Amino acid sequence: MAEPSAAAAAPAPAPAPAQEAARPEGAGEPQRSSAGGSPEPDSPEPAPFFLLYPGDGGAGPGVRSLNPPPVQPQPPPWGWRTPPSPGSPLPFLLLSSPAPCGSKPNPNYLMANERMNLMNMAKLSIKGLIESALNLGRTLDSDYAPLQQFFVVMEHCLKHGLKAKKTFLGQNKSFWGPLELVEKLVPEAGEITASVKDLPGLKTPMGRGRAWLRLALMQKKLSEYMKALINKKELLSEFYEPNALMMEEEGAIIAGLLVGLNVIDANFCMKGEDLDSQVGVIDFSMYLKDGNSTKGSEGDGQITAILDQKNYVEELNRHLNATVNNLQAKVDALEKSNTKLTEELAVANNRIITLQEEMERVKEESSYILESNRKVNKQDKTADGQALSEARKHLKEETQLRLDVEKELEMQISMRQEMELAMKMLEKDVCEKQDALVSLRQQLDDLRALKHELSFKLQSSDLGVKQKSELNSRLEEKTNQMATTIKQLEQSEKDLVKQAKTLNCAASKLIPKHH
Numbered sequence: 001m002a003e004p005s006a007a008a009a010a011p012a013p014a015p016a017p018a019q020e021a022a023r024p025e026g027a028g029e030p031q032r033s034s035a036g037g038s039p040e041p042d043s044p045e046p047a048p049f050f051l052l053y054p055g056d057g058g059a060g061p062g063v064r065s066l067n068p069p070p071v072q073p074q075p076p077p078w079g080w081r082t083p084p085s086p087g088s089p090l091p092f093l094l095l096s097s098p099a100p101c102g103s104k105p106n107p108n109y110l111m112a113n114e115r116m117n118l119m120n121m122a123k124l125s126i127k128g129l130i131e132s133a134l135n136l137g138r139t140l141d142s143d144y145a146p147l148q149q150f151f152v153v154m155e156h157c158l159k160h161g162l163k164a165k166k167t168f169l170g171q172n173k174s175f176w177g178p179l180e181l182v183e184k185l186v187p188e189a190g191e192i193t194a195s196v197k198d199l200p201g202l203k204t205p206m207g208r209g210r211a212w213l214r215l216a217l218m219q220k221k222l223s224e225y226m227k228a229l230i231n232k233k234e235l236l237s238e239f240y241e242p243n244a245l246m247m248e249e250e251g252a253i254i255a256g257l258l259v260g261l262n263v264i265d266a267n268f269c270m271k272g273e274d275l276d277s278q279v280g281v282i283d284f285s286m287y288l289k290d291g292n293s294t295k296g297s298e299g300d301g302q303i304t305a306i307l308d309q310k311n312y313v314e315e316l317n318r319h320l321n322a323t324v325n326n327l328q329a330k331v332d333a334l335e336k337s338n339t340k341l342t343e344e345l346a347v348a349n350n351r352i353i354t355l356q357e358e359m360e361r362v363k364e365e366s367s368y369i370l371e372s373n374r375k376v377n378k379q380d381k382t383a384d385g386q387a388l389s390e391a392r393k394h395l396k397e398e399t400q401l402r403l404d405v406e407k408e409l410e411m412q413i414s415m416r417q418e419m420e421l422a423m424k425m426l427e428k429d430v431c432e433k434q435d436a437l438v439s440l441r442q443q444l445d446d447l448r449a450l451k452h453e454l455s456f457k458l459q460s461s462d463l464g465v466k467q468k469s470e471l472n473s474r475l476e477e478k479t480n481q482m483a484t485t486i487k488q489l490e491q492s493e494k495d496l497v498k499q500a501k502t503l504n505c506a507a508s509k510l511i512p513k514h515h
Contacts, residue, residue, distance in 0.1 A: 108243055111161065111241075111243045111244075112243070114160060114245075115160065115243075115245045115248055115250045116250070118153070118156055118157050118160060118245055118250070118254075119245070119250040119253060119254060121153050121156075121282060122153050122154075122157060122254045122257060123257060125146070125149055125150045125153045126150065126257050126258065126260060126261065128146050128149075128286065129146045129147060129149075129150050129261070129264070130260050130261065130263065130264065131304070132146045133146075133263075133264045134263070134304075134307070134308070134311070139265045139266065139267050140264060140265065140266045140267070141266070141267055141268065141269075142214070142268050142269070142273060145283075145286070146286065147266065149282065149283055149286060151210065151213055151214070151280075152280040152281065152282055153282060154213055155175070155209075155210070155213075155280045156280065156282065157245055157246075157251070157254060158175035158178070158179075158209070158246070159173060159175055160244050160245040160246070161240045161241040161243060161244020161245060161246070161247065162174075162175060162239060162240055162241075162244065163238075163239055163240060163241060165177075174204075174205035174206050174209060175206075175209045175239075176205035176206065176208045176209040176212070177205070177239050178229060178236060178239045178240070178246070179193075179209055179212050179213075179229075180193060181229060181232070181235055182225045182228060182229055185228040185229065185232060186221075186224065186225055186228050188221065189216075189221075189225055192212055192215045192216055192219065193212070195215060196208050196211045196212050196215065199211060199270055199271075200271075201270070201271065201272070201273070201274070201275075201276075202275060202276065203276055204276045206275075206276060207275035207276035210275040210278065211270055211275055214266075214268045214270070215268075215270075217261060217264075217266050218266050218267065218268060220261070220262045222258050222261060223255055223256070223258035223259045223261065223262070226251075226254070226255040226258055227252075227255045227256075229246075230246060230251045230252055230255055233247055263311075303458070303461055303462075303465070306454060306457055306458050306461060307458070309454055310451070310454050310455070310458065313447055313450055313451050313454065314451070316447060317444070317447050317448070317451070320440060320443060320444050320447065321444070323440060324437065324440050324441070324444065327433060327436065327437055327440070328437070330433065331430065331433050331434070331437070334426060334429065334430055334433070335430070337426070338423070338426050338427075338430070341419060341422065341423060341426070342423070344419065345416065345419050345420075345423070348412060348415060348416055348419065349416070351412060352409065352412045352413070352416065355405055355408060355409050355412065356409065358405060359402065359405045359406065359409065362398060362401060362402050362405065363402070365398060366395065366398045366399070366402070369391065369394065369395055369398070370395070372391075373388075373391055373395075
């Protein structure tokens with residue numbers, strides 16, 4: 001009976017100040033300990049920071065400190081979240097701890113927090129966009145909510161640490177200047193920049209930057225352009241502070257994550273869309289998930305991976321079919337040209353044969369004329385000179401005709417040799433094309449076999465998921481049965497306690513009588 005009185009006589013704790021009372025219990029600054037375990041109050045305190053996990057941690061926000069406070073006898077009313085399981089989503093918001101009274105926060109520390117916040121938000125935005133787009137299975141447009149949030153997050157990333165430029169109307173911050181540099185680094189980006197400058201509805205640099213991001217995503221080269229821009233930090237230093245996101249390694253990480261967006265097909269209509277006056281606000285509600293939604297995430301991840309492989313194989317199959325069709329068309333064109341050249345070669349051979357026959361006929365005529373002239377000269381050397389001159393003239397004409405025929409014959413022979421060489425080259429090219437066609441067909445057969453194997457794996461994984469769901473339902477039924485059994489045992493325990501009390505009262509009444 002002395003213990004309650006002593007507890008009641010203990011002095012009540014002094015009331016905390018208003019600032020500390022408003023802070024949640026257990027959120028104070030922890031003390032650093034030396035190697036021996038004793039606290040060191042004089043050593044500088046590390047700057048604590050917090051990670052926000054999706055879902056609520058009991059009755060309050062799910063916030064867990066990376067510098068946890070000392071263990072209290074009783075947990076605070078709003079509860080701490082335990083570390084996430086391997087299947088749970090990543091933390092996506094980094095909140096800076098309030099600075100001590102009378103001291104200013106470190107700007108480098110705040111900038112590091114902002115970079116980590118933006119990088120985590122970019123990870124969640126890109127991952128959610130890819131998953132939702134693959135599940136949707138169609139071309140995305142500007143009204144798609146995850147796509148709008150992705151552009152908002154990209155705007156915040158590009159605006160982080162941006163230097164303000166002084167103008168007549170005041171200071172202006174716009175990421176259009178850095179994006180204009182991309183066409184100097186990657187010549188293919190010049191088409192996008194020219195298209196953005198030609199759009200009639202854009203009046204501000206902010207609107208041009210937003211249009212540039214959308215066109216780069218449609219071109220599926222946003223990651224390539226961002227990597228080329230981040231690699232040139234000497235050019236970015238003109239627009240960004242030294243500790244901005246584009247100047248640190250977080251920018252390179254985000255540029256690497258953008259590679260996954262190449263699987264998305266997007267189509268935007270820039271005409272009539274007001275990109276100058278849009279307000280970029282990040283909607284965190286799209287990324288908050290309930291803890292119960294993480295059940296079966298491993299099986300869903302495997303199914304998603306199999307579906308991604310299947311889509312990749314189908315896309316590769318389509319590309320190979322298009323390549324095979326193009327090669328087949330080229331082979332058909334080469335065969336047509338081959339037949340045409342063969343016909344021309346046959347015509348040239350016939351022409352050569354006719355010319356040879358004509359040349360032989362001319363030779364015979366000339367020899368006959370010479371013999372006749374000789375006979376005439378022998379018989380009558382004093383014959384008429386006019387007939388001799390005519391014969392000589394006729395001989396000269398025949399000789400000139402023979403020379404012309406020989407030249408034409410040589411030209412036809414050279415043309416024939418060239419055509420034979422061209423035919424050999426065409427036959428070699430056709431053989432190479434046929435070999436390539438055979439190899440492509442073999443690759444196509446291998447891909448079809450891989451496709452069938454993946455479809456079989458997908459069916460087996462579906463059966464496994466169904467079995468797991470049935471097992472889960474059975475476990476829930478057993479859990480409910482065990483809960484009812486526990487309730488019955490508790491009720492019987494209460495009845496036994498009551499009976500024990502009644503027996504103790506009866507025993508206490510009987511003991512004095514025996515004394």
